[in-house]
Amino acid sequence: MAKQLTGDDLHELLKEQALLEENMALLSWDQLTGMPVKSGEFRAELMAYLTKRYLKVTTGKKAKALLDYYQLPNNQSTLSIDDQALFQRFSHDIKYVINVPADDYIAFERLKIMAQDAWAAAREKNDYAIFKPYLEKLIHMTKQLIPLWQTDEQTPYDVLLGQYEQGLTTKKLDSIFNQVKQGLGALQQELQLNGETPDNQFLHRSVPKGLQLRYIQPTIQRLGFDFERGRLDDTVHPFMQDMNRNDARITTRWSDRDFKMAVLGLFHEAGHGMFAQNVDSKWDYTPFNKGIAMSIHESQSLFNEVIIGQDEAFWYHEYPKLQDIFGDVLADISFEQFYDGWMKTEPTLIRTEADPLTYPLHIIIRYEIEKAIFNDDLDVSELPALWREKYRTYLGVVPEDDVTGILQDIHWADASFGYFPSYALGHLYAAQFRYAMNKELDISSLLQSGDYQPLIDWRRNHIWQYGASKSPSDILLTATGEPLNPNYWLDLQRKRYEKVYQVKVD
Amino acid sequence: MAKQLTGDDLHELLKEQALLEENMALLSWDQLTGMPVKSGEFRAELMAYLTKRYLKVTTGKKAKALLDYYQLPNNQSTLSIDDQALFQRFSHDIKYVINVPADDYIAFERLKIMAQDAWAAAREKNDYAIFKPYLEKLIHMTKQLIPLWQTDEQTPYDVLLGQYEQGLTTKKLDSIFNQVKQGLGALQQELQLNGETPDNQFLHRSVPKGLQLRYIQPTIQRLGFDFERGRLDDTVHPFMQDMNRNDARITTRWSDRDFKMAVLGLFHEAGHGMFAQNVDSKWDYTPFNKGIAMSIHESQSLFNEVIIGQDEAFWYHEYPKLQDIFGDVLADISFEQFYDGWMKTEPTLIRTEADPLTYPLHIIIRYEIEKAIFNDDLDVSELPALWREKYRTYLGVVPEDDVTGILQDIHWADASFGYFPSYALGHLYAAQFRYAMNKELDISSLLQSGDYQPLIDWRRNHIWQYGASKSPSDILLTATGEPLNPNYWLDLQRKRYEKVYQVKVD
Numbered sequence A, B: 001m002a003k004q005l006t007g008d009d010l011h012e013l014l015k016e017q018a019l020l021e022e023n024m025a026l027l028s029w030d031q032l033t034g035m036p037v038k039s040g041e042f043r044a045e046l047m048a049y050l051t052k053r054y055l056k057v058t059t060g061k062k063a064k065a066l067l068d069y070y071q072l073p074n075n076q077s078t079l080s081i082d083d084q085a086l087f088q089r090f091s092h093d094i095k096y097v098i099n100v101p102a103d104d105y106i107a108f109e110r111l112k113i114m115a116q117d118a119w120a121a122a123r124e125k126n127d128y129a130i131f132k133p134y135l136e137k138l139i140h141m142t143k144q145l146i147p148l149w150q151t152d153e154q155t156p157y158d159v160l161l162g163q164y165e166q167g168l169t170t171k172k173l174d175s176i177f178n179q180v181k182q183g184l185g186a187l188q189q190e191l192q193l194n195g196e197t198p199d200n201q202f203l204h205r206s207v208p209k210g211l212q213l214r215y216i217q218p219t220i221q222r223l224g225f226d227f228e229r230g231r232l233d234d235t236v237h238p239f240m241q242d243m244n245r246n247d248a249r250i251t252t253r254w255s256d257r258d259f260k261m262a263v264l265g266l267f268h269e270a271g272h273g274m275f276a277q278n279v280d281s282k283w284d285y286t287p288f289n290k291g292i293a294m295s296i297h298e299s300q301s302l303f304n305e306v307i308i309g310q311d312e313a314f315w316y317h318e319y320p321k322l323q324d325i326f327g328d329v330l331a332d333i334s335f336e337q338f339y340d341g342w343m344k345t346e347p348t349l350i351r352t353e354a355d356p357l358t359y360p361l362h363i364i365i366r367y368e369i370e371k372a373i374f375n376d377d378l379d380v381s382e383l384p385a386l387w388r389e390k391y392r393t394y395l396g397v398v399p400e401d402d403v404t405g406i407l408q409d410i411h412w413a414d415a416s417f418g419y420f421p422s423y424a425l426g427h428l429y430a431a432q433f434r435y436a437m438n439k440e441l442d443i444s445s446l447l448q449s450g451d452y453q454p455l456i457d458w459r460r461n462h463i464w465q466y467g468a469s470k471s472p473s474d475i476l477l478t479a480t481g482e483p484l485n486p487n488y489w490l491d492l493q494r495k496r497y498e499k500v501y502q503v504k505v506d
Helices: A007-032 A037-059 A061-070 A081-098 A102-125 A128-149 A156-164 A170-194 A209-223 A259-277 A294-308 A312-325 A335-343 A359-375 A380-395 A421-440 A443-449 A453-462 A472-480 A487-501 B007-032 B037-059 B061-070 B081-098 B102-125 B128-149 B156-164 B170-194 B209-223 B259-277 B294-308 B312-325 B335-343 B359-375 B380-395 B421-440 B443-449 B453-462 B472-480 B487-501
Strands: A230-234 A240-244 A247-252 B230-234 B240-244 B247-252
Touching: A007 A037, A007 A061, A007 A081, A007 A240, A007 B007, A007 B037, A037 A061, A037 A081, A037 B007, A037 B240, A037 B247, A061 A081, A102 A128, A128 A156, A128 A359, A128 A380, A156 A170, A156 A359, A156 A421, A170 A359, A170 A421, A170 A487, A209 A259, A209 A294, A209 A312, A230 A259, A240 A259, A240 B037, A247 A259, A247 B037, A259 A294, A294 A421, A294 A453, A294 A472, A312 A335, A312 A443, A335 A487, A359 A380, A359 A421, A421 A443, A421 A453, A421 A472, A421 A487, A443 A453, A453 A472, B007 B037, B007 B061, B007 B081, B007 B240, B037 B061, B037 B081, B061 B081, B102 B128, B128 B156, B128 B359, B128 B380, B156 B170, B156 B359, B156 B421, B170 B359, B170 B421, B170 B487, B209 B259, B209 B294, B209 B312, B230 B259, B240 B259, B247 B259, B259 B294, B294 B421, B294 B453, B294 B472, B312 B335, B312 B443, B335 B487, B359 B380, B359 B421, B421 B443, B421 B453, B421 B472, B421 B487, B443 B453, B453 B472
Parallel strands: A230 A247, B230 B247
Antiparallel strands: A240 A247, B240 B247
C-alpha cells in the first residue's frame, strides 16, 4: 500500500531541513553581530515563521512516510551505505520532536523563554529564589519528556546525555571523571604546596584592538582558518556560526587590557571554524554536515586554544612575531617570562574564565549535580548548598553569592541538561588526538619551526572530513586506536605544569 | 460554493510574503556586505529555495482563492478601506507573475542570469557584440510577455513603465521630459558660454575614511537617520536595504581622494533609509510597507543628496563642522570657494557619476531608446549609434567605446526595461516637495541654523508615513496641491547655478 520511496526522497527532505537551518543560522549570526537594537521583535517574528516551517518539514507527512518506509530493514537495505547512515541519523533526531505532543512542545519552548528572562532577572538581583520556581518547572517538564525517549538500558540522565552525544552514559562518565579528579587533585596539591607561581601582570598591559587584530588574523589563517570561506566580527559573547562549509563565521570581543582573551578566544573559534570548513562536500545539505556532536567540535576548538595555544614550542616561534607587532609593549618580557605567565593557573569561581587545568572540575561539578537531579531526584532547594560544597571540595573556593555561583550559566535556563559534559570531553579528546598525532608527526619541531600545515592535514584527514557521519567515539577510536583515555590529558597537563611551576609530581 | 473569506485570510498571505521578502532582503544585504567570497553557490541555492517558496505562496491555491473571492465587488466591499487597498495592490502585483506560464517564467529568470554574465563579459572585453544576442532575446521575451499584462489604453512600453509605477505612460513622460530638455538646454548653454567655472580640486585632497565617517555619521543622524533602527556598512556599489521599518541598512564605498562621494552617497542612502524607517506601523507585514515605487523613494534620497546636500544655507551651517573634523585639509578654503566647487557641473559620459544638473539627461536618453525599442521596434544593432547620437545632442559628449557608452548600466541585462525614468522623476518630485514645504517652513533659515527637525517632520507627515499605500502621483498631489510640474526643479537648479556660475538666464 505504501508508496515506494528512494534515496532521493530522503535527500530532498534533508536538503530542505539543511536550507532552513542555514537560513536560521544566518539570522542568529546577524542578530549577534550588529542587527539594529530595535528590530528584535521583527526578527523574533521571522524566526518563529521559519521554526514553524522547519517543524512542518521535520514532522510532516513526508517525514513520517520516510520513517515508516525505511524503518523496515528490507526497505532500508535498498539505500546506499551513506544513505542508510543518514536515515538512522534522521530517525534519531526526529524522535526528540515527533514523539512529543505538539502542545507540550510549544509549552516547553515558551517556558524556556520565560525561564531565561527569570534567570536574567535573578542575576540582576543576585537572587536564586527568582529563578528557582522556573528551574523547578523546567526539571519537571524534562522529567516528563524523558520516558518518551528512554530505552531500557538508559538511566533518566543518560537520555539527556544522549541528546548531545549518542551512546554517552553516566557509567562511562563516572569512570572518566573519577580518573580526572584523582589525577588533577595530586597535581594541584603539588603546584600549591611547592610550585613557583609565575607572574602574569604583563598580560594586562594596554594593547589596542588594532594591534591585537594585526597579530591574530594572519595567525589563525596560518593555523588553518580560511578567510575566503569565513569572516570575523565583533560580538559580546564569542561564538562560531557556520552557514555551510564555505561560510563559517567567527566572532570575538576585545579588551585593551587583556590581549590573551582575544588571542585564545579566536584560536578557539577558528578551531570550530576550521572543522566546519573541512567537512567532506559529500555531506552538503545533510545532517552530517552540521549536526556534529559538541564534544568533538569542542575538541577541535580546544586543540587550537589549549594543545597549540599553550604549547611552549608554538610560542617559541610565535612570541617574536607577537612582540614585534605589539611594538614596545612586551619588549622587556623574555620568552621564558612570557610563556610562564601565559600558563599561570589558579582555581576560580567562574567556569568561562577558568584556565584549562581547572576547567574540567567546573564541568564535573555540574555533571554531578545534574545527575543528582535526574537520577536521584535532588530537590532544587538543595542546589545552592550542593554547589558551594562541591566548589569547596574540588577547587577550594566557595562562591559568596548566587551570581558567582549557581546562577552563572545560562544552560539550565534553556533546559540544556546533559550538555556540560561535552566541554570536558572536548579537552580530553583533544589531548588524545595530540598523542596519536605525535606518533606520526614531530609536533614540537613542527610548531617550533612554524610549519602548521601537517597538523592541519592530520586533523582534516582524521577528524574534520567526517563531519557528523561518525560518532565522537568512532572518530576517536579510528584516529587514535583506542577508546577515550583521560590519562593523555592528565599526562600533558602534568608535564606542562611541572615545568612552568618547577615541581615534580610522583 | 466558494468558502467565505475575511481580511484575516488576506493578511495571513501578505504576512507570509512579507516575511519571505524580509528574509531574502537580509540574504541580499549579507551577500553585498562581506559574505565570504567562496560561499556564492550555497547562497544561490538558498535564494532559489526561498524564491520557489515565495512563488508558491504568491500563486498558490490560497492566493487564487483570495483573487477569485475579492475581485467580486460584493465581497470586496466587506473589507475595510485599508484592506481593499491592500487587495488591489495584491491583485496588481500578482498579475505580473500569475499570468505567465511557469515554464516561461523560469526560462526568463534563467535568461536574465546568463545575460548578466554576458554583460559582464562584454564589459570586460569592451565589446557590445558579446552582449547583443542576449539583449535581443531579453527584448524578444519581454515583448512576448507584454500582451499578458497590457490594457487597452497602454502602449507596449507603458506596460513596462507601469511595472515600476502604476499609471505612468509615455504620453505623460514625453511632455515632462520635453520641458526638462528645453529648460536645461537654455541653462547649460548660458553656463558654458558665459559662466565662471568654479575650481573644485580641493575636493580631491586626501581625507582618511575615519575622518570622513566622523563627519558623516552624526550628520546623517541629524538629518533623520536612526542608527538604533539601521546600520552602516561598506560595500562596492552603495545601496539601502530595509528588512522592516526597524531595520534599514545603508552602505557606502570610500575614497581617500574623494570625500564628496561618501558624503553625498550616504546622504542619499540615508534618505532611502529614513523613508523606510518612518512608514506607519499599520502597514507592517503588508506590501504597503516595502513596495514603494522607486520614483517616490528616489525623491527622498535625492531630497537629502540634492535639495539639502547642495543647498548653500545647509553648507553655511555644516562647512565649519566639516572643516573642523578634517583638521587642516580645508583650512585654506573659504566657505564661498567650498560651495562653488561643491556645485561644479559638467557633462559626462557615465550616468552614475553625473551631477544633479545633467543627470536627468542621461535618463531621458535611456527613456527615448527604450521607447524606440518597445513602441517602434528599433533593432538592437542600431542601439550603439543611437546612443552616441543622443549623447552628442543632449550632453555634447560622445562615448569612444562600449564600456563608457551602451554597456555602462546593468539594468537591461536584468530586463529592467521601464525602470530608468524613476530616477529622473525622483529629482523632479524632490524639487516640487521642496517648493511646497517652503510655503510652510522657511527652509533656508532652518538649514542655516542647523534645525533639521521641521523638515524631517514635514517629510514624515506628507510622504514617509504612507509607505506604498498611496501612489506617487497621489502623494505629490496631496503634499503639494498639484500634479507633477518640472518647473520647480528647473527653477531651483537655475537659481542655484546662476549664482554659482555668475550668469543670468532669460
